[in-house]
Amino acid sequence: MRSICLYFQVHQPFRLRTYRFFDIGADHYYYDDYQNKRITRRIATDCYLPANEVLLALINEYGSAFKVTFSISGIAIEQFKKYSPEVIESFKRLAKTGNVEFLAETYSHSLVALSNPDEFKRQVEEHAAAIKELFGVTPTAFRNTELVYSNNIAGQVLSMGYRTMLTEGAKQLLGWKSPNFLYCSAPHQRLKLLLRNYQLSDDIAFRFSQQDWSEWPLTADKYVSWLNNVDPSQELVNIFMDYETIGEHQKAESGIFGFLRAFPEQLIKSNKWTFRTPSEVAEDLQPVAGIDCPYAISWADEERDLTAWLGNDLQDEAFSNLYKLSETMATCTDADLHRDWNYLQSSDHFYYMCTKWFSDGDVHQYFTPYGTPYEAFLNYMNVLADFEIRVKEYAAETAGIARKETVKATLNVEKKPLTALKKPAAKGAATVVKTGKTPSPNTKTK
Amino acid sequence: MFGWEFPPHITGGLGTACFGLTKGLLKHGVEVQFVVPKAYGDESQEAVRLINASDVTVMMNDAVFREYWNQITYMEIGSNLIPYVGPEDFEQMVSENTNTRIEESGRVFSERFQFSGKYGHDLMEEVARYALVGAAIAANSEFDVIHAHDWLTYSAGVAAKKISGKPLVVHMHATEFDRSGENYNENVYEIERKGMAEADRVITVSNLTRNIVIDRYHIDPDKVITVHNAVEPPENTEILDAEKHVKEKIVTFLGRITFQKGPEYFIEAACKVLERDKNVRFVMAGTGDLMEKMIKRVAKLKISSHFHFTGFLKGENVDRMFAMSDVYVMPSVSEPFGISPLEAMRSNVPVVISKQSGVAEVLNHVMKVDFWDVDAMADAIYGLLHYESLNTMFLTHGTEEVNNLKWESAARKVADIYESLV
Numbered sequence: 001m002r003s004i005c006l007y008f009q010v011h012q013p014f015r016l017r018t019y020r021f022f023d024i025g026a027d028h029y030y031y032d033d034y035q036n037k038r039i040t041r042r043i044a045t046d047c048y049l050p051a052n053e054v055l056l057a058l059i060n061e062y063g064s065a066f067k068v069t070f071s072i073s074g075i076a077i078e079q080f081k082k083y084s085p086e087v088i089e090s091f092k093r094l095a096k097t098g099n100v101e102f103l104a105e106t107y108s109h110s111l112v113a114l115s116n117p118d119e120f121k122r123q124v125e126e127h128a129a130a131i132k133e134l135f136g137v138t139p140t141a142f143r144n145t146e147l148v149y150s151n152n153i154a155g156q157v158l159s160m161g162y163r164t165m166l167t168e169g170a171k172q173l174l175g176w177k178s179p180n181f182l183y184c185s186a187p188h189q190r191l192k193l194l195l196r197n198y199q200l201s202d203d204i205a206f207r208f209s210q211q212d213w214s215e216w217p218l219t220a221d222k223y224v225s226w227l228n229n230v231d232p233s234q235e236l237v238n239i240f241m242d243y244e245t246i247g248e249h250q251k252a253e254s255g256i257f258g259f260l261r262a263f264p265e266q267l268i269k270s271n272k273w274t275f276r277t278p279s280e281v282a283e284d285l286q287p288v289a290g291i292d293c294p295y296a297i298s299w300a301d302e303e304r305d306l307t308a309w310l311g312n313d314l315q316d317e318a319f320s321n322l323y324k325l326s327e328t329m330a331t332c333t334d335a336d337l338h339r340d341w342n343y344l345q346s347s348d349h350f351y352y353m354c355t356k357w358f359s360d361g362d363v364h365q366y367f368t369p370y371g372t373p374y375e376a377f378l379n380y381m382n383v384l385a386d387f388e389i390r391v392k393e394y395a396a397e398t399a400g401i402a403r404k405e406t407v408k409a410t411l412n413v414e415k416k417p418l419t420a421l422k423k424p425a426a427k428g429a430a431t432v433v434k435t436g437k438t439p440s441p442n443t444k445t446k
Numbered sequence: 447m448f449g450w451e452f453p454p455h456i457t458g459g460l461g462t463a464c465f466g467l468t469k470g471l472l473k474h475g476v477e478v479q480f481v482v483p484k485a486y487g488d489e490s491q492e493a494v495r496l497i498n499a500s501d502v503t504v505m506m507n508d509a510v511f512r513e514y515w516n517q518i519t520y521m522e523i524g525s526n527l528i529p530y531v532g533p534e535d536f537e538q539m540v541s542e543n544t545n546t547r548i549e550e551s552g553r554v555f556s557e558r559f560q561f562s563g564k565y566g567h568d569l570m571e572e573v574a575r576y577a578l579v580g581a582a583i584a585a586n587s588e589f590d591v592i593h594a595h596d597w598l599t600y601s602a603g604v605a606a607k608k609i610s611g612k613p614l615v616v617h618m619h620a621t622e623f624d625r626s627g628e629n630y631n632e633n634v635y636e637i638e639r640k641g642m643a644e645a646d647r648v649i650t651v652s653n654l655t656r657n658i659v660i661d662r663y664h665i666d667p668d669k670v671i672t673v674h675n676a677v678e679p680p681e682n683t684e685i686l687d688a689e690k691h692v693k694e695k696i697v698t699f700l701g702r703i704t705f706q707k708g709p710e711y712f713i714e715a716a717c718k719v720l721e722r723d724k725n726v727r728f729v730m731a732g733t734g735d736l737m738e739k740m741i742k743r744v745a746k747l748k749i750s751s752h753f754h755f756t757g758f759l760k761g762e763n764v765d766r767m768f769a770m771s772d773v774y775v776m777p778s779v780s781e782p783f784g785i786s787p788l789e790a791m792r793s794n795v796p797v798v799i800s801k802q803s804g805v806a807e808v809l810n811h812v813m814k815v816d817f818w819d820v821d822a823m824a825d826a827i828y829g830l831l832h833y834e835s836l837n838t839m840f841l842t843h844g845t846e847e848v849n850n851l852k853w854e855s856a857a858r859k860v861a862d863i864y865e866s867l868v
Contacts, residue, residue: 020821021828022722313835355839358810374813377836378829 003236003276003284004227004267005194007069007143007166008243010048011109012040012076013348015369019379024386030340035369037083044084047247052090054246054261059099065268067099067275070243071143074107074127075346077134088134095135101277102131104139104162110345111309113144113153114296115323118330121160123342141165141278145347147196147240148306150296154185162191164282166240169195170297170304177289180234182281186290192282193291196240196299200226205241209254217255220262227267236281240299301356309350314377319350321384328395337394340387344380352376447480448580448592448599448606452489452496459675459785460619463651464595466678468494470857476864481583481602483576499579569598570633577601584610591615591864597622597634600641607644613867615860616645620782621658627705627780639663647863649673651783652804673860674808676853677788690770694727694752695831698771698795700764700786701778703734708777708800708817713740715775717747718824719831724752726831731756731767768793773830777817778803787812791848796840798826808851811844 017032058066072091080087094100106112107127112120124142132138141164142157149167157165169179179195203223207213215222230237242249250256267273276284300308310319322344329341352368353376370376447468451461468478472494480494489496580602584592593615594603600616607614622630622638642648642663648670650656656672659665690696697719699712709730716728730740730753737755744753759767768774774790774797781803788805790797791812799806800817813826830836 020825021832022718022824024722313838317833317835355810355843372810372814374811374836374839377833378813378825381829381833382825 001274002230002232002234002272003281004273005069005236005238005240005276005278005281006067006264007071007103007238007240007278008246009143009241010070010072010076010243012036012043012073012079013109013346014075014079014343015039016349016379016383019382019386021382021385024382025389028336028340028386028390030383030386031343032369036079040079040083043244043248044080044087046252047244048084048087049090050252050257051243051246051260052087052094054257056094056097058261058264059094059097062265062268064099065274066264067101067277067280068094069101069103069277070094071103071105072131073105073109074123074130075109075343077130092135095137101141101279102135102137102139103166103278104128104131104142106145106345108342108345109145109347111145111148111306111319111347111350112323112345113148113156114306114310115319116326117156119323119326120156122330123345124160126342141282143167146309147299148296149298150293151185151187153296154188154191154293158185158188158191164192164194164278166194166238166278167196168297168299168304169197169238170299172295172304173291173293173297178231178234180230180237181288182236182285183289183291184287186292189287189290192287194236194238194278194281195291196238198299200237201239201241204239204256204259205245205249208245208250208256208259218259220259220266223259223263224266224270228270228272235285307356308354309347312353312355312373314353314355314373315350318353318377318380318384321381321388325388325391328391331398332391332394334394337387337390340390344384344387349376349380353380447478447494448576448594448602449480449482450596450598452480452482454488459783460596462678462785463619463675463783466676466853467857467860469678470676470853470855471861473854474857474861476857476861479583479587479589481580481599483572497583499576573598573601573637577605581605581609584612590868593617593860593864594641594645595619597638597641600637604641604644613646614644615647615649615863615867616641617649617651618642618655618659618782619651621655621662623658623662624655624706624780624782635663639665645669646867647671649860649863651675652807654802654804654807655782671859671863673856673863674804674851675783675785676851676856677785677792677848678853679849692727694725695772696727696729696770697773697775697827697831698729698731698767698790699775699777700731700759700767700790701776703730703732703737703740705736706778706780707732707734708779709734709736709740710743711777711817711820711823712775713743713747713753714820715777715823715827716753717749718820719827720749720752723828723831726752726827728753729756729767729771730754731759731764733758764789765793768795771795773798773827775823775827776800776803776805777823779817781805788848788851791840791844794841794845796830796837796844798823798830809844809847811840811847 015032015035016030019030055068070091077088095102104124105127106120106123107130108123110123112123128139140162142160142162143166144153144157147166147168149165154165174195179197183193183195185191185193203215203218203226207215208218210216227237246256246260264275268275296306297304298306298308309315325341329337332338332341352370353373355373368376370379447464449461449464451464453461453465455461464480468480471478478494479497481497481499483499576599580599584606589612591613592603592606592610594600595617596619603614603616606612622634642659642665646669648659648665650659650670650672652674653672656670659670660667697716699709701707703709712728712730719726741755744750756767768790771790772795774787774795776784776787776797776799778784778800779802781800783804784799785805787797787799787809796812798813798815799809801814802817806814813830815822815826830840
């Protein structure tokens with residue numbers, strides 16, 4: 001039997017409020033609570049809750065023949081906890097069936113993999129801990145934000161201990177090859193790769209309700225016949241999409257819920273296909289070839305590259321300004337700063353600054369809360385300016401404490417030789433200072 | 447084509463637009479006869495044959511003209527009606543006219559009428575007389591389409607249509623509502639409405655204007671077509687490297703200081719920026735009826751040390767002003783099109799424009815704010831002064847965008863309209 005891997009991405013960013021330059025230094029709250037609550041609750045009602053019901057019903061009816069995979073960003077989890085806790089309960093019910101795999105990803109749905117390996121690792125760990133806490137399982141397969149992938153990222157992911165990763169079956173990656181096999185990374189062969197079949201995925205995600213599409217309306221019969229037409233030697237079809245496709249991008253009126261229920265049923269009943277999760281697939285199948293990817297790819301737009309988030313001057317300046325703070329934030333223990341650091345890293349903020357849609361793609365416009373990319377940039381930069389000030393103040397403060405401790409320690413050092421030993425004790429005290437929790441003032445100042 | 451002014455004798459955007467359009471039309475093989483009330487003799491005739499209305503003899507005994515004249519009620523002009531208050535002292539022009547003033551009706555029917563071609567007190571009389579000239583020209587020359595620019599020439603256009611039976615296109619560069627807000631002059635409104643109602647096609651310079659034409663003048667939407675203005679490529683390509691004598695950044699407002707241009711919003715935004723950053727100077731270049739009020743407001747806000755008024759700027763001084771600016775702001779309350787941001791962008795100055803301007807419809811690489819939203823305006827100015835990449839983006843993409851707004855393509859649309867009528 002051939003495998004089909006159905007995976008949904010769940011993410012909602014914390015949208016920023018209108019933040020003017022005169023707020024910089026004066027107001028440290030950056031989020032549009034009303035919008036975030038409104039949107040989260042709307043999508044919960046239109047998509048997450050009813051779609052989860054459909055999937056749960058499928059699992060209850062077909063047991064191990066139906067499996068599904070999710071990746072829920074840490075930020076989305078926080079929003080659900082805050083605004084729509086019933087969504088968490090609903091996912092927990094799914095998790096309990098054991099037929100659902102939760103993937104690892106970056107906590108913030110960020111592009112940190114392209115900037116800072118240490119922060120990348122920290123975020124993946126924070127995310128894995130959040131998943132473990134909610135669903136009781138530690139993720140074993142990884143997918144990066146927006147399926148961003150490159151040889152370099154493959155190496156980083158492997159070193160974090162993951163053996164399976166999902167990415168886009170981009171043309172520039174595959175050339176003549178088919179995405180319907182298990183692959184591995186060419187330079188890091190222990191990392192197995194599942195590649196998205198963008199044709200069959202986007203038939204649902206983008207085209208399902210497009211009435212000018214020649215295949216409209218897309219019925220389960222038709223979709224199953226397309227799957228059956230896939231060459232029999234090809235053993236795996238990966239259908240990856242945003243979960244919001246179900247009920248949000250494709251509205252309930254389009255019949256998407258009926259479709260979500262019907263096409264797995266038909267596939268299972270045909271006895272030719274079985275639904276598997278990425279970790280199962282990686283265990284069962286052998287990679288057929290190595291994939292070399294020197295330049296980063298993603299699942300976005302026609303180009304399948306990074307240009308939706310990075311590349312224009314606005315995005316590059318914002319991105320580099322943000323990650324200049326990595327070093328300080330790595331040791332930051334302040335809870336508020338840590339929260340904002342996570343929220344500000346969401347790839348969405350950079351997506352809003354994309355100027356590509358001036359010429360094409362109304363997809364971008366659909367997602368942005370701003371009138372123009374320039375407004376998005378201004379707002380983000382104002383917020384970032386305030387955040388930067390706070391981080392620097394924090395750094396100066398902790399450096400101050402560290403300095404005080406050094407002084408104290410030095411005083412102790414000077415005291416000790418007076419009362420007790422001479423050289424050995426002095427040395428010992430000095431090393432205590434160096435390995436102390438707060439780094440020495442020298443590394444702090446820059 | 448009936449116009450009111452032609453470069454270099456211009457007081458507003460109308461003459462520049464007419465010039466650009468006629469040049470563009472020539473490239474599409476359209477031959478233009480351009481009628482202005484008064485030709486000075488030094489106008490560029492590279493693209494058009496300029497007809498001086500002052501030289502046209504009207505056979506005053508002609509019954510048609512008599513009849514037409516009877517239909518035109520002579521209207522005394524109200525002072526707030528003056529569309530563009532020119533920099534030149536219009537009192538002088540008015541006094542010149544009174545010297546030769548005879549009885550109104552008799553003067554209109556003298557064989558030749560000396561038009562001033564200015565926007566002044568006798569405007570309505572000139573408009574009426576210009577209509578007669580229009581009819582005379584229509585009766586004596588060969589042409590296919592009549593094209594009239596702005597209300598001043600609509601009566602001439604309508605008269606020419608009546609005489610010749612040729613199709614009439616009227617071009618809305620600005621409506622009475624743009625000029626005067628809700629305190630509009632009913633006579634002007636009526637001339638505009640009649641002109642458009644009689645016309646076979648109405649061209650508007652933006653969708654903003656198109657909506658006004660449809661909603662406020664009740665013109666059939668099917669015959670109202672938007673043709674966005676464009677901008678002429680710069681004449682001297684070496685952009686002035688104006689030496690800046692201050693080290694602060696300069697933010698500029700350039701235009702008439704009138705209600706329509708929203709100067710007060712610029713001042714409020716300036717105040718907000720200055721509260722945070724004293725390293726900026728604001729310049730208000732131009733003159734107008736709100737100037738004194740603005741100076742008082744600036745003084746009241748105590749920002750006079752960083753806020754400067756230059757008075758009216760002309761020609762090279764405008765270019766120099768642009769060259770010195772770091773940000774250009776056009777906070778217009780109502781702007782049918784608004785060509786000045788394009789000129790600023792061409793001089794490599796990033797711009798902030800109000801969403802209530804027609805030019806906002808054709809520009810992407812600018813900051814767009816609501817004219818009343820001074821917070822957003824201040825934020826945009828601050829951003830352009832502090833975030834380097836915003837500047838870079840505007841300069842690279844903005845210049846390209848402006849260079850693509852060619853009169854040639856605007857003229858193509860106009861020529862298509864002509865063809866649909868002939």
